[in-house]
Amino acid sequence: MYLMRILGTFLCFLPILSVLLEQQRSAWLIGLLGLNAFVWPTVALLRSRRSATPLTTEHQNLVLDAGAGGFWIAMMAANPLPSITIATILLADRLAAGGYPLMKKAAAVMLVVFLASWLTQGMALVPWVSQRTLYATLPLIGIYTVALSVLTNSIAMRLRFKSRELERIAMMDPLLDIANRRLLEKRIDNELHNLRQSRRESALMFIDIDNFKEVNDRFGHKVGDMLLVTVSQILHIATRQTDTPARLGGDEFVILLPDTSLEEARVVATRIMDAAAVIEDVAEEAVQCTMSIGIASATREMDDVTDWLQAADNALYQAKREGKNRIFAH
Numbered sequence: 001m002y003l004m005r006i007l008g009t010f011l012c013f014l015p016i017l018s019v020l021l022e023q024q025r026s027a028w029l030i031g032l033l034g035l036n037a038f039v040w041p042t043v044a045l046l047r048s049r050r051s052a053t054p055l056t057t058e059h060q061n062l063v064l065d066a067g068a069g070g071f072w073i074a075m076m077a078a079n080p081l082p083s084i085t086i087a088t089i090l091l092a093d094r095l096a097a098g099g100y101p102l103m104k105k106a107a108a109v110m111l112v113v114f115l116a117s118w119l120t121q122g123m124a125l126v127p128w129v130s131q132r133t134l135y136a137t138l139p140l141i142g143i144y145t146v147a148l149s150v151l152t153n154s155i156a157m158r159l160r161f162k163s164r165e166l167e168r169i170a171m172m173d174p175l176l177d178i179a180n181r182r183l184l185e186k187r188i189d190n191e192l193h194n195l196r197q198s199r200r201e202s203a204l205m206f207i208d209i210d211n212f213k214e215v216n217d218r219f220g221h222k223v224g225d226m227l228l229v230t231v232s233q234i235l236h237i238a239t240r241q242t243d244t245p246a247r248l249g250g251d252e253f254v255i256l257l258p259d260t261s262l263e264e265a266r267v268v269a270t271r272i273m274d275a276a277a278v279i280e281d282v283a284e285e286a287v288q289c290t291m292s293i294g295i296a297s298a299t300r301e302m303d304d305v306t307d308w309l310q311a312a313d314n315a316l317y318q319a320k321r322e323g324k325n326r327i328f329a330h
C-alpha cells in the first residue's frame, strides 16, 4: 500500500502542479501539494503501523486520500482531464482495496470536500486543458492503471492459492498425509458414475489393523499414531497414482482401485500385508503389525457409495471372523 500511495501521490502531483502553475496559485498551496505528495504517504504508513487496528486505519487513510483528491480538484478549478482522471483512479483504487462500501464512503467524502473547497474558492471553473497538463496527466493514466492491475492480479493469485490450499486441507486426514472420508466418498461416487457407462472392473479395499487397541494400550497413543503413519506410507507406496488410499477413521483405511479386477486387488492387498509384516519397530518399540483386508468389486446393483463401502466392509468382517491376518475378496 505504501508504494502504491507514493506512486499515486507522485503521479497526481505532476498534473495538479501543472494546473496550479498555469493558474498562478499561491506558493503556500503549491507547498501544501508538495506535503500531500511527498510527506503524506509516510504519515499514512506510520498511522497504520502504530494503530491497534491497522486495517481500519488504512481504510481511514484511503478515505482521507479521497478527501484530498476532492480538495485538489476544486483547487484546479475542476480542470476536466486531471480532475476526472484523479477521481476515477481514486474510486477504482478504493473499490479494489475495500469493495463498494469503501468506494461509496470515499466518493461521498470526495464530493463533500470538493463542494466545500469549490464554494469557498468562488466556484472557479476552467474547462480547457493545456498541452502541458495533458502530458503531465498521461503517466497517471498509464502507469498507475497498470500498477493497480498488477496489484489486483497478485491479490487474486494469492487468494486462489489460499482457497486451493484450504480445499486440500478439507480433503486430507489431519494426522496422516492421506485422503479423508470426504475425498474418498467423492472419488467412489465418481467411479460408480463412470462404471455405469463402461464395462470396466474396479475394486474397493477395506483395511483394518489387527488388535490395534493393544498397540495403544501397551506402547501408548504416540506409538499407535506412528504405526498409523507407517501404514499410510505403505498404502501410498503399494498403490498407483490413480488409486485413492484414504483413512476412514481410527485404524480403518480404504483404497479405491479403479480399473482393477478382484485378482489384481488381491495382489495389491498381499503386497500391503507383506510390507506391514516386516515392520519390526515403531518409535523404537518392538511393534508387530498384521492386518485384515476385505475387497469388493463394484456391481451393477450398487446404487451409491454406501452400498460399495458396505460390501467391502462385509468382506473385511469375513476376514476378521476367519481369524484376522488375511484377505477376503468377493
Ligand SMILES: Nc1nc2c(ncn2[C@@H]2O[C@H](COP(=O)(O)OP(=O)(O)OP(=O)(O)O)[C@@H](O)[C@H]2O)c(=O)[nH]1
Pocket: 175, 208, 209, 210, 211, 212, 213, 214, 216, 220, 221, 222, 223, 224, 225, 228, 249, 250, 251, 320, 324
Ligand atoms: N493412536 C491412535 N489410536 C486411535 C486413533 N483413532 C482411534 N484409535 C484407537 O484405535 C483402536 C481401534 O480399535 P478397534 O479397531 O476397535 O479394535 P482392534 O484392537 O483393532 O481390534 P480388531 O479390529 O478386532 O483387530 C481404539 O482403541 C481407538 O481408541 C488415533 O488417531 N490414534
